[in-house]
């Protein structure tokens with residue numbers, strides 16, 4: 013397989029002094045994020061974990077330029093997120109794959125890239141690129157199927173390939189595997205790891221699973237609630253490439269336990 017890795021240096025994400033308050037001026041404004049600083053080095057894999065409501069999705073949304081912060085500064089590759097969003101260079105993957113039911117797998121993968129090309133003059137993902145992505149995400153033989161003919165895990169693979177077809181500067185993923193059964197979910201974490209090692213995109217990943225976060229990440233960012241904020245950043249020193257053995261190692265269990273202990277402390 014001939015994988016076309018882009019020549020662009022991977023984009024760093026910088027978040028500095030970011031506040032998000034929902035319902036400003038209302039009776040009960042919610043401080044979803046308070047003074048958040050975060051550095052995601054280019055090409056690294058960083059996960060956000062923390063109790064429900066601590067602002068993980070909100071942080072992802074401001075990085076994706078789906079909403080503006082109340083205060084603070086964000087950059088991706090030194091540019092405001094809006095610049096990259098307009099160029100279609102932010103890859104998004106959510107819990108729901110949101111595939112177009114009337115399109116075949118290959119067309120679902122190409123769809124966003126085609127739309128972005130129409131708007132920005134960037135080149136469309138060509139057939140070779142789509143074929144490469146289908147192979148990379150393990151969907152060979154399913155390119156002609158419609159969404160209802162694919163399992164949940166396969167739909168997740170399509171959503172990931174669709175995001176990668178944009179050749180994104182960053183990949184932002186909000187609980188992408190949360191709707192999957194545990195076995196498929198574990199499998200998808202391995203697949204994501206393999207694919208990330210191939211393309212080395214900068215990834216910001218939200219999950220409720222501490223084990224998933226530790227397995228995948230260079231850094232795990234533990235957030236706390238009321239107000240939503242960063243509590244602690246764990247550097248994950250497990251060697252790469254990470255394999256099934258990684259998950260069985262004592263060091264892996266130690267790190268997961270360490271993050272878990274701290275999570276229970278912030279929830280106390």
Ligand SMILES: Nc1ncnc2c1ncn2[C@@H]1O[C@H](COP(=O)(O)OP(=O)(O)OP(=O)(O)O)[C@@H](O)[C@H]1O
Pocket residue numbers: 034035042043044062063064065066067068069070071240
């Ligand atoms: N559109 C909105 N309007 C008002 N409040 C909101 C809005 N979106 C989120 N919130 C509040 O902001 C806080 C952070 O929400 P957010 O969805 O970012 O948390 P989360 O960490 O992603 O939670 P979960 O783990 O349950 O997905 C919560 O208190 C939530 O109720």
Ligand SMILES: [Mg+2]
Pocket residue numbers: 068069070
């Ligand atoms: Mg969320």
